[in-house]
Amino acid sequence: MYKRLAVLLAIGLLLMGGMPVMAKTKIVHLNYGSHGQGWRDFLADRVAAFNASQSEIEVEIIDGGSFNPYLQKFAVMLAAGTPPDVVEFHPAMGAPYIINGTFADLRPYLEKENIDLLRLTSPAVMSVLTDNRGAIWGLPADIFPVVTYFNEEMFDNAGLPYPSTLGEKWDWEQARLSARKLTIDTNADGQIDVYGVDRMYNRWYIWVHQVGAKLYDRIIDPIKSYWNDPLVIKGLEFPVSMIQEGIAMPSNAPRVSQRYFYHRGSAMTFADGPGIIGGSLKGTGIRYNIAPQLRGPVNAGTEITVNAWEIVDASLNKDAAWEWIKFLSLNVESHSKLVEYTGRAPSLTQLQGRYRALNPDLPSNFTAFFTSAAAPGTQTNYLLLQSTEIGAVVTPLITQMMLGQIPIETGTQLIHEQVSRILAEK
Secondary structure, three states: OHHHHHHHHHHHHHHOOOOOOOOOEEEEEEEOHHHOHHHHHHHHHHHHHHHHHOOOEEEEEEEOOOHHHHHHHHHHHHHOOOOOOEEEEOHHHHHHHHHHOOEOOOHHHHHHOOOOHHHHOOHHHHHHHEOOOOOEOOEEEEEEEOEEEEEHHHHHHHOOOOHHHOHHHOEHHHHHHHHHHHOEOOOOOOOOOEEEEEOOOOOOHHHHHHOOOOOEOOOEOOOOEOOOOHHHHHHHHHHHHHHHOOOEOOOOOOOHHHHOHHHOOEEEEEEEOHHHOOOOOOOOOOOEEEEOOOEOOOOOOOEEEEEEEEEEOOOOOHHHHHHHHHHHHOOHHHHHHHHHHHOOEEOOHHHHOOHHHHOOOOOOOOOHHHHHHOOOOOEOOOEOOOHHHHHHHHHHHHHHHHOOOOOHHHHHHHHHHHHHHHHHHO
C-alpha cells in the first residue's frame, strides 16, 4: 500500500515538474555578419546538428552585424560584463584583442586532447594563430591566400604562356614582360583600355617581403620600425615601376573600378584570394585560372589570413565553448559543410585535395591556393595596436610613392620617422 502510494507521488512530482532537471549550458556565439549568407546558413546547419548530438550544451547564434557594428557590439558586451562565449575574428580585425589577451589560450585544450593542430593544418596557419606568448588565440575556419589570377583569353590573344604552366619561372620579370604585351590602347587615343595588372598599389607589402625585407621587428604588436631598410625600397620599386611604366593600373586611373580584373579591365591581378570566385567573378563569364603568387628575388611568399573562431577569456562557459568551436573547426563533416555553404578554402589539409569537389566553381588549378599558402615567406599582415594612427601615416605616403609624386626613398624615410615616434609613445 505504502509502496504504491510512494510510486504514485513520484509520478505526480514528475508530471508537475517537481523533480530537479539539469539545465543545459548555454553558449552565445556572436556571428560576424559580413561573412555573408552562406556562412549564416552554415552556422544554422551546424547549430542544429550540435544541439541534437548531445544534451548538455545549447548554442545560440546572435547577429553582430557588419564590421563597425560588430566591433561596437562586442565592446559593449565586454564592458557590461556579459560577453559572448564565442566570436569570429580574423587577425587584422582582432589585432587589439589578440595583443591584449582578450581571447582564451586554446593550447591547453588542444594538449589535453592530444590534438596536433600543426598536423591538421599547416605551419602558415599555425603562425597566424599563435601570438607572441605562444598562446593559440583561435581555431581556424577558412584560409585566404593571395594568388595570381589571369584571363586565359587575353593571354591566348597575346600569345603568352599561362602563369600556371611556368612554375618557378613565374617571377617579377616574367610578370613585367607579360604585362607589357597585355596592356592595350584599343583605339590609340592615349588612354589605356586594358591594363596588364590591376591594383598593384594594394597589398604592396607582399613585394617588400619577397625581397627578404621586414617593415617591423615582429608581426604581432611590433615595437621597432624597419621602414628605413634599403631592402624596403627595393621591394617597393617593383609595383611603383610597373605603375609608372603604364602596365599596371594606377589608383587614379579614369573609371578605376572598371579596370579591375573581374570587370575585364585588366589581364591579371595579384591582389585577390579565393573570395572573388563566389563573389566578383561569379556570373561574369570570364575564362580565367589561377597560379601561385609571383616569385620575388628571395621567395614566392604571399599574404595569408585566416578566419577563426575564438573563445572569449571572460566567458563563464569556456569548456562548453571549446566543445562547440572544436565541432565547427576540427570536425571533418563540419569543415566540409563550411566549404560547401561558403565556397571558401579549407584550412584542414585533409580537405584541400577535395576542395573542387566541394566547390565546383573553382578553376582547374585550384591547388595554387595551397601552394602559395605553404610557400616560404608567406605571412599574415602586421597586427598593430596603433593601426589607426600608423595607417594615417602610411596610406597617404604609399599612395604618393605609387603615383610617382614623391621618391620612394623620401616616402619610406618619412614613414620610418613618424611610425617610430608612434611606436615609442606606446
